[in-house]
Amino acid sequence: MxxxxxxxxxxxxxxxxxxxxxxxxxxxxxxxxxxxxxxxxxxxxxxxxxxxxxxxxxxxxxxxxxxxxxxxxxxxxxGGHCAAIPGAAEVIDRLRTAGVKVALTTGFSRDTADRILSALGWTDIADLTLVPAEAGRGRPYPDLVLTAVLRLEIDDVRSVATAGDTTYDVLCGLRSGARFAAGVLTGAHDEPALRAAGATHVLPSVRDLPAALDI
CATH class of the missing domain: 1.10.150 (DNA polymerase; domain 1)
Known part of the structure; x- marks a missing residue:
């Protein structure tokens, strides 16, 4: 998130x-x-x-x-110090309209995650939201992605695409078996770090995710 x-x-x-x-x-x-x-x-x-x-x-x-x-x-x-990445909500809507199930994951607690979602008016924006306590271990372990696969009844983890702004997001996706593990450049880590972690794609923003997925 x-x-x-x-x-x-x-x-x-x-x-x-x-x-x-x-x-x-x-x-x-x-x-x-x-x-x-x-x-x-x-x-x-x-x-x-x-x-x-x-x-x-x-x-x-x-x-x-x-x-x-x-x-x-x-x-x-x-206090109002929270905003959506430009275009993020539209991307999520576009993916879900195309039949893609969307899970938002975070390293925060459930209470903090819910505060963020509420502040943005995003309580129903995704098919699933997950925090580490609900999955077992947090990133860089694969638990968050694998738990999403189970809860959303995905048939094949190889059909999963992940996107995140940190090297740990990339590692979490790769370790889960996802074939698409993108890094985005709107957050903590830069392109060299994301590529060194093994990112399959590096995108300027999550706004570029649908095009990378041909959606």
Missing amino acids: AGTTVQDGGLVERAFTVAMAAQGVHPGEGEFEDMLAHVRATMGESKISVFRHLLRGDEARARAANAAFEHAYAELVD
Whole structure:
């Protein structure tokens, strides 16, 4: 969602800053900058997994940081700092009209995902929305895509196309068996990073997805 169909505008980093401040780690400190670099590199991963890594497996601190992050992100969304990628809603409608089942996936919690969907008026926009807790593991594992395949009753994972703005989105698609795993350039990672991850296509935006699929 964020960076692919939803404009992020740096909200993840802003919410991360709030979360780490609650853990006593502040901007300008070497530890914070190292942590922020890891957050940028792992965009698309389940956020609780990121905090577990950053806080060296301390589950209580990881959960507290994740809760603070989700709260801060939700406040930013509720404050109007959330918008659709231009053309994203139209793309989703075009795909569904053509008979393509659409699943939106995210590394956020269900509560945060629902806040974003509600803020955009997207509560019924897709056939399915999924968060890591509903699939097993988050990206870069294939669970989100495979869970979507099962729930949407797709016959062959090779008929699945995925698109996302991070290397972890690309890896998730490829590891699931999808033959089309596109990277888009509206979010966290640039074209060299997406291609290095194995992206089958790199698109300027999700708006270019139907044409790449000949739809």
